[in-house]
Structure formats: C-alpha cells, structure tokens
Amino acid sequence: MMSKNYDVKDISLAEGGRQRIDWAYREMPVVGLIRERFMKEKPLNTIRIAGCLHITTETANLAITLKAGGAELVLCASNPLSTQDDVAAALVEYDIPTYAIKGEDDKTYYDHILATLDHKPNITIDDGADLVSTIHTRKTELIKNIIGGAEETTTGIIRLRSMHKAGELKYPVIAINDADTKHLFDNRYGTGQSTMDGITRATNILWAGKKVVVCGYGWCGHGVAMRAKAMGAYVIVVEVEPVRALEAVMDGFQVMPLLEASQTGDIFITVTGDKNVIDEHHLKLMKDGAILANSGHFNAEINIPALEKMSKGKKTIRSFVEEYSLKDGRSLYLLGEGRLINLAAAEGHPASVMDMSFANQALCAEYMVKNKGKLETKVHEVPVEIDKEVARLKLRAMGVEIDTLTAEQEKYLSSWEEGT
Ligand SMILES: NC(=O)c1ccc[n+]([C@@H]2O[C@H](COP(=O)([O-])OP(=O)(O)OC[C@H]3O[C@@H](n4cnc5c(N)ncnc54)[C@H](O)[C@@H]3O)[C@@H](O)[C@H]2O)c1
Numbered sequence: 001m002m003s004k005n006y007d008v009k010d011i012s013l014a015e016g017g018r019q020r021i022d023w024a025y026r027e028m029p030v031v032g033l034i035r036e037r038f039m040k041e042k043p044l045n046t047i048r049i050a051g052c053l054h055i056t057t058e059t060a061n062l063a064i065t066l067k068a069g070g071a072e073l074v075l076c077a078s079n080p081l082s083t084q085d086d087v088a089a090a091l092v093e094y095d096i097p098t099y100a101i102k103g104e105d106d107k108t109y110y111d112h113i114l115a116t117l118d119h120k121p122n123i124t125i126d127d128g129a130d131l132v133s134t135i136h137t138r139k140t141e142l143i144k145n146i147i148g149g150a151e152e153t154t155t156g157i158i159r160l161r162s163m164h165k166a167g168e169l170k171y172p173v174i175a176i177n178d179a180d181t182k183h184l185f186d187n188r189y190g191t192g193q194s195t196m197d198g199i200t201r202a203t204n205i206l207w208a209g210k211k212v213v214v215c216g217y218g219w220c221g222h223g224v225a226m227r228a229k230a231m232g233a234y235v236i237v238v239e240v241e242p243v244r245a246l247e248a249v250m251d252g253f254q255v256m257p258l259l260e261a262s263q264t265g266d267i268f269i270t271v272t273g274d275k276n277v278i279d280e281h282h283l284k285l286m287k288d289g290a291i292l293a294n295s296g297h298f299n300a301e302i303n304i305p306a307l308e309k310m311s312k313g314k315k316t317i318r319s320f321v322e323e324y325s326l327k328d329g330r331s332l333y334l335l336g337e338g339r340l341i342n343l344a345a346a347e348g349h350p351a352s353v354m355d356m357s358f359a360n361q362a363l364c365a366e367y368m369v370k371n372k373g374k375l376e377t378k379v380h381e382v383p384v385e386i387d388k389e390v391a392r393l394k395l396r397a398m399g400v401e402i403d404t405l406t407a408e409q410e411k412y413l414s415s416w417e418e419g420t
Contacts, residue, residue, distance in 0.1 A: 017090030038069030045070035190349030192223025194342035208232030216272030
C-alpha cells in the first residue's frame with residue numbers, strides 16, 4: 001500500500017509538464033470538443049476510472065477530459081519506461097492521483113498497478129491489459145463494481161480475447177484499437193513516425209542508405225516500413241502471414257525470412273506483438289554493429305536473455321543505447337532495453353493521432369456508463385457511430401469537407417435490382 005495517494009519522480013517538475021500538456025492539447029481538437037461537452041453534461045459523474053496508460057502529454061489530456069466529465073480518475077503507467085516524469089507530476093497537481101516513474105523496476109510497476117486498483121474503479125482503461133489481468137487474478141473482489149473496461153492496444157486485445165475464450169473474462173471490455181479511427185492512424189502514422197523518432201533520438205543515425213529490417217507488417221509495420229523508406233532506407237519486411245507478406249511485396253518492399261535478412265540488415269525493428277521474433281539463431285548471423293529496436297507492446301520480441309548469454313559484457317554507450325560485446329568479437333546494439341522505443345527514447349505518438357484514439361476512449365467511457373449492466377461480458381467492438389463521429393469531428397477540425405450521397409445514390413447503393 002502506498003503511503004501517499006501518488007508516486008511520481010519529482011513533483012517540482014509539474015510546471016514544465018503542464019506546459020507540454022497544453023502544447024499537446026492544441027493538436028487535440030476532437031478531445032477538446034468532447035471536453036467542452038463533458039464539462040456541461042457531466043456524463044461520468046461519480047464514476048471512478050482507473051487508467052493504466054503510457055503517462056504522456058496526450059494521456060494527460062484524456063484524463064483531464066474524463067475528469068471534466070465528472071469522473072474520479074487515477075492513473076498508473078502501462079510500461080516501466082514510457083512515463084514522462086514531468087507529466088506525472090503535473091497530473092498530481094491536476095488532482096489526478098498518479099503512480100508512475102520512468103525507469104521503475106518490475107516490482108514498483110506492479111505496486112503502482114495495485115495502488116491504482118486500491119481506488120476501486122468502476123471503469124478500467126488499459127494499454128496492454130495489465131489492469132484487467134491483475135483484477136482477474138489478484139483483485140477479484142473488485143469485479144462486482146466494474147461496469148466495463150476499454151483496451152487501447154493490439155496486444156491487450158489479443159490477451160482479452162484469449163481470456164474470454166477460456167471463459168475467464170468477467171466484465172465487458174471495448175476494443176478501442178479495433179476502431180478504424182484508432183489503428184488506421186495511431187498504429188500506422190503514429191507508430192511509423194514516432195518509432196523513427198525514437199531510434200533517431202537514441203542513435204542519431206542517418207537512415208538514407210541503411211538496410212532496415214521490419215519484422216511484422218501489421219498496421220504498425222506498415223507505418224514503420226513506409227516512414228523508413230521515405231527517409232531513404234532500403235526496407236526488408238519479415239512476415240509469417242501470407243496476405244500481409246504479399247501486401248508488403250506489392251507495396252514495394254523486399255520480403256524474406258528473418259534468417260536471410262539477419263545477414264544483411266543494419267537496423268532491425270520488431271512490431272509483431274509476438275515473442276522471440278529475433279532469436280538466438282538470428283542474433284548469431286547479424287553483422288557487427290547491427291542495431292536492434294522494438295516498437296511492439298512487450299519487451300519480449302527480441303530474445304534479450306539469449307543476447308545476454310551470447311555476450312561477455314555490455315555497456316551503455318549513450319542514453320537508450322546498450323552495446324553488447326559478444327563472445328565471438330562482434331558488437332550488437334540494443335535500444336531502450338527492447339521496450340517500445342517510440343515511448344522509451346522519444347515522446348510516443350504525436351498528439352494529433354492520439355486525439356482520435358483518445359476521443360474513442362472518452363466516448364466509449366460515456367457509452368459504458370449509459371449502457372451500464374446491459375453490455376454482454378465479452379470483447380466488444382467500438383460502436384460504429386462513435387468511430388464515424390470521431391472521423392467526422394477530426395475532418396471538421398482539419399477544415400476538410402466531404403461530399404454526401406444524393407437520395408438517388410442512397411437508393412441505388414442499397415438495392416440490387418439495377419444492373420447493366
Ligand atoms: N509502439 C507503440 O506505440 C504501439 C502502438 C500501437 C500498437 N503497438 C503494439 O505493436 C504491436 C503490433 O501491433 P499491430 O497493430 O501492428 O498488430 P497487427 O496484428 O496488425 O500486426 C502484427 C503483425 O506481425 C506479424 N507477426 C507475428 N509474429 C511474427 C513473427 N514471428 N515474424 C514476423 N511477423 C510476425 C503478424 O502476422 C501481423 O501481420 C502490438 O504489440 C501492439 O500492441 C505499439
């Protein structure tokens with residue numbers, strides 16, 4: 001049990017955090033519109049919300065918006081390395097209890113989750129399903145008061161679907177990631193840009209002319225491959241799923257097994273949500289000086305224990321760059337301890353895409369409260385009206401107008417009689 005109702009690195013960082021939260025808010029007009037409405041309507045009055053999210057300026061804006069809607073909020077980090085300490089401090093000043101310190105060890109990470117759950121939430125918001133899994137294994141007495149949960153990321157949804165399949169999921173959860181206005185933008189453009197940003201900030205490498213191996217061609221992989229190519233890199237894609245591999249080929253990337261790519265790559269980036277994608281037999285083949293980074297949810301994508309075992313020593317070369325000196329004389333460089341590099345070494349996604357992801361979060365929290373007791377215990381899609389509304393609001397905020405169907409077209413598109 002924490003002695004105070006927050007645990008942050010240094011509360012005196014709050015002012016800087018507040019300024020950066022305001023800066024991000026300028027790029028979050030959809031969340032802004034929702035906040036204005038929430039302030040008037042208070043749809044979340046007296047609802048206790050626990051969020052296990054990356055503690056960034058964008059998350060702070062979501063939290064402030066939920067609070068404006070009447071919710072009592074508490075936050076902890078969804079990754080030990082993704083917290084922005086100035087933002088955590090500022091959140092405490094906004095009267096939002098926050099338990100998050102960048103670089104916290106595994107024990108502190110879970111102590112922070114437990115401290116967050118001491119607030120007995122009615123709604124959980126996860127990025128990776130750690131709140132849901134902790135509640136279902138160690139805090140089952142909380143389930144009776146929970147209306148529902150929301151899950152931000154692909155890996156969390158995979159975990160929740162497998163819990164549901166095993167009959168273990170005990171309250172409804174909404175899969176925010178599966179909204180079009182989330183993964184098509186956040187996973188693709190957000191992860192694409194911020195992964196390049198993280199690796200660039202950590203290493204200051206020149207991308208032009210580098211051989212970049214992207215493992216996984218899902219939405220995150222699409223973004224990373226596209227942005228690396230745009231920077232002049234020669235991109236190789238590694239996949240296990242035939243349709244996605246084919247798409248990568250036709251998008252103009254070279255596709256090959258990782259064993260082959262291991263021999264030529266300069267930089268390896270994993271974005272699969274899978275385990276030991278880069279394994280010992282790949283590490284053995286890599287060129288001296290190869291750089292390894294992960295932008296998938298967990299630090300399991302690169303087999304770090306195997307890398308440790310192959311090494312005779314390691315040292316920190318610069319922030320977020322660890323040199324592993326292998327027994328065979330080569331050096332491999334691991335970035336950000338294999339944790340999602342866009343959040344470890346940079347600031348995560350730009351606010352403009354989180355605007356859409358977190359608009360879905362805020363509207364789904366409202367939806368869960370409106371439908372309290374009516375949602376089946378399973379993993380739900382984001383209601384399509386919410387998804388479309390987020391797109392409409394974003395377009396409006398960007399000053400983009402679109403056409404509408406004429407009555408004749410609506411009739412034509414919903415009928416089958418007319419042919420050639
Ligand atoms: N860094 C971030 O800020 C951020 C943002 C969004 C999502 N994520 C995380 O990134 C990961 C990927 O998300 P996504 O939405 O792109 O998922 P996705 O399911 O769309 O794509 C993952 C791809 O990886 C492929 N894959 C799986 N195992 C593989 C292997 N061994 N070798 C090669 N390819 C393999 C799959 O076939 C799939 O095409 C997840 O863990 C997700 O939670 C991170």
